[in-house]
Amino acid sequence: MKLAVSGKGGVGKTTLAALIGRSLARRGYATLAIDADPAPNLGVALGLRPEVADRIVPIGEDADLIASKTATGYAGVYNLSFPVDDVVRSRAVPTPSGPDLLVMGTVRAAGGGCTCPSAAVIRALIRRLVVGERQAVVLDLEAGLEHLGRGTAAGVDLLLVLVDGSAAACGIAGRIRSLATELGIPRVALVGSRFEPGAGEAAVIACAERLKMPLVALLPVDPAVALAGREGRAVPDDGPTVERVEGLLDLLLGEADA
Numbered sequence: 001m002k003l004a005v006s007g008k009g010g011v012g013k014t015t016l017a018a019l020i021g022r023s024l025a026r027r028g029y030a031t032l033a034i035d036a037d038p039a040p041n042l043g044v045a046l047g048l049r050p051e052v053a054d055r056i057v058p059i060g061e062d063a064d065l066i067a068s069k070t071a072t073g074y075a076g077v078y079n080l081s082f083p084v085d086d087v088v089r090s091r092a093v094p095t096p097s098g099p100d101l102l103v104m105g106t107v108r109a110a111g112g113g114c115t116c117p118s119a120a121v122i123r124a125l126i127r128r129l130v131v132g133e134r135q136a137v138v139l140d141l142e143a144g145l146e147h148l149g150r151g152t153a154a155g156v157d158l159l160l161v162l163v164d165g166s167a168a169a170c171g172i173a174g175r176i177r178s179l180a181t182e183l184g185i186p187r188v189a190l191v192g193s194r195f196e197p198g199a200g201e202a203a204v205i206a207c208a209e210r211l212k213m214p215l216v217a218l219l220p221v222d223p224a225v226a227l228a229g230r231e232g233r234a235v236p237d238d239g240p241t242v243e244r245v246e247g248l249l250d251l252l253l254g255e256a257d258a
């Protein structure tokens with residue numbers, strides 16, 4: 001399974017990516033967590049100490065690696081057919097939660113199409129990673145539409161879009177869904193995240209109905225999750241949010257097996 005988590009800023013993408021990654025690893029999947037946010041914090045959510053997470057050199061900023069993969073000897077001409085498995089083997093960092101972590105770093109496209117080699121390496125990595133039987137890739141995306149616009153998330157088989165009950169998050173979710181369809185991502189589903197019970201939950205459900213998108217999990221505001229975030233610690237080990245994410249994975253894996 002190759003899945004990505006997307007949505008408006010601050011809705012809980014990194015939290016959910018960490019919870020899913022840890023659960024998959026505990027279920028015996030060889031799990032690779034990819035932090036594709038230019039301000040990476042998935043490592044801490046997966047239990048790395050902040051000073052350890054800060055020392056990881058992102059793939060996109062590793063000039064030697066990029067050059068070794070893409071150089072052709074001609075200025076402006078890049079080799080785009082290179083193996084990616086060795087990048088994962090040499091760069092992925094084990095985390096206390098179980099998944100190995102790959103940090104992508106910042107890739108900024110100037111203008112429309114980005115032909116920069118670091119973007120090519122990142123795209124190739126995500127698209128070409130072959131995911132076998134008991135393997136999983138969880139991709140934590142930058143807020144908004146940037147990654148989808150560049151096609152970085154193409155190649156995932158499931159895109160989870162988080163909404164928190166706000167009109168803004170639902171609007172972005174609708175645009176993400178349209179882009180995902182253009183990119184050929186086969187499955188896109190909504191997750192309610194970090195919403196207030198009552199009116200917030202009703203707004204999440206109304207959003208799913210308006211967008212005609214499946215709503216696969218509801219993860220309301222959870223004080224233990226908020227506290228871990230405030231203190232810069234790993235996502236909680238147990239509690240209501242963990243249980244709901246387990247339920248989400250039962251659903252997703254059950255469907256994948258069916």
Ligand SMILES: Nc1ncnc2c1ncn2[C@@H]1O[C@H](COP(=O)(O)OP(=O)(O)OP(=O)(O)O)[C@@H](O)[C@H]1O
Nearest residue numbers: 009010011012013014015143194221222225226229
């Ligand atoms: N269900 C929840 N209940 C309470 N707090 C939450 C919940 N989910 C996430 N949070 C908190 O909200 C903050 C933002 O969460 P997170 O970093 O996962 O969001 P994000 O969508 O990845 O943000 P960004 O767009 O900045 O990458 C964190 O402090 C996190 O602990």
Ligand SMILES: [Mg+2]
Nearest residue numbers: 013014015037
């Ligand atoms: Mg995040």
